[in-house]
Amino acid sequence: MTSFKAFVSEKVGEKEFSTSIQTKQISDLPEGEVLVKVAYSSLNYKDALSALGKPGVTKNYPHTPGIDASGTVVSSKSSDFKEGDEVIVTSYDLGMNTWGGFSEYIQVPAAWVIPMPAGLDLKSSMMMGTAGLTAAMSVYKLIDKVSPNDGNVLVTGATGGVGSIAVSILNKLGYAVVTVTGKADKVDYLKGIGAAEVISREAFLEGSERPLLKPQFAGVIDTVGGNFLATAIKATNPLGVVTCCGNAASFDLPLNVFPFILRGVSLIGIDSQNFPREERIKVWENVGKDWLPNNLDEISEEVSLEGLNDKINAIFKGQVSGRVLVKL
Structure with missing residues (x-):
């Protein structure tokens, strides 16, 4: 059975939450049609809210935040994807009340998964992220x-x-x-x-x-x-x-x-969470063609799961500029 690391937020008091990196099994993941080995995620304001138990994002804990992810398909029950496909998963319920991208594996509905467009790769797509x-x-x-x-x-x-x-x-x-x-x-x-x-x-x-x-x-x-x-x-x-x-x-x-x-x-x-799939694919294709910023490296910094807590605290203090890339 495959074990992996995930960033987990838990409720430890009436209004108190703690976070830790835990070892999980594939069997711990929610039901889904596509199993993805995550390469990168990114830190968004909504992720920080979820991690610290702020109202309005996540209802049930323990929880793994991360509203976006890029990775490689491990297995798929959908004919739209096969093992080895590079994909992007963003929005919908990912990382809100469904196990999110701050994890080495995710399992999600096929409708949430976007094929990696030409011109993008696992890293650059998450430099963009949600x-x-x-x-x-x-x-x-x-x-x-x-x-x-x-x-x-x-x-x-x-x-x-x-x-x-x-x-x-x-x-x-x-x-x-x-x-x-x-x-x-x-x-x-x-x-x-x-x-x-x-x-x-x-x-x-x-x-x-x-x-x-x-x-x-x-x-x-x-x-x-x-x-x-x-x-x-x-x-x-x-x-x-x-x-x-x-x-x-x-x-x-x-x-x-x-x-x-x-x-x-x-x-x-602009409702990025439920933006129509066909338009979502078109927007990602535009990014891959000629919308990808030339300065993504300059406006992005990379952290591991171990470095997430510091950035979560910094985002609430207005001390984060640009993008925080999470390397799994």
């Missing part, structure tokens, strides 16, 4: 309506995983990218990954209580929500497009209808 896929989905929806000639595109939360990759992809596609940050020491980092302009948080939010602001952006990719999203919408050009995918600032949206009825601004929500 954060990169979310960024690519946001770009996918935005560029359908906004071209590089239409004007600047704003990215909020640009030092985070989703924001960093969104900036890089947009820059690669020829867009002039404006970013917002409250971290003065990250200006050079943001310009290095493709930002044409960096606005301070204070300057961006100045006057944000007004019902409309001067139009500045042809499009927006928002990753933080709250007043940042509201301010961005108010400053979007007529017929501009705004995508939103996060709520780190707030899940409330303090906004009036003027941007929508006076400027025709479109707001598009």
Whole structure:
């Protein structure tokens, strides 16, 4: 019987959780059509929430987090996959209430599994991971309506995983990218990954209580929500497009209808968890063809399962920039 290592979070008190690396057996895995030997995963904000037992992500413990994984098929009950296939598994319920990617093996439904597209490999696909896929989905929806000639595109939360990759992809596609940050020491980092302009948080939010602001952006990719999203919408050009995918600032949206009825601004929500499979495959193929950021090595750092705890604590303190790659 094959034994392997997994990162496990356990409830040890009413509101207290501990994590450890444990030895597990294949028989411990949940039922699934495809058994995958995991090569890489990545650390996302949702993984940190799950690992520390924060409400709203995982209901039952003990639990292995990790909302994404890349690896090689060991066995499959589905004709779509065979032993030796390299695959990507992201989103759906992986790592939330189903055994996740912080494990040397996972077993999942075939519908969750994506064939590795040309141009990507096990490592680069997880340098992207769920954060990169979310960024690519946001770009996918935005560029359908906004071209590089239409004007600047704003990215909020640009030092985070989703924001960093969104900036890089947009820059690669020829867009002039404006970013917002409250971290003065990250200006050079943001310009290095493709930002044409960096606005301070204070300057961006100045006057944000007004019902409309001067139009500045042809499009927006928002990753933080709250007043940042509201301010961005108010400053979007007529017929501009705004995508939103996060709520780190707030899940409330303090906004009036003027941007929508006076400027025709479109707001598009990005749900990476349940994004349709066919479109998901298409987005991954775009990444493999020409959307893959040139600077993934620069915005990624690699840790083992043993190094996860430090990064989980750091992500809550806002001390993680770019992507954290987990090597299994």
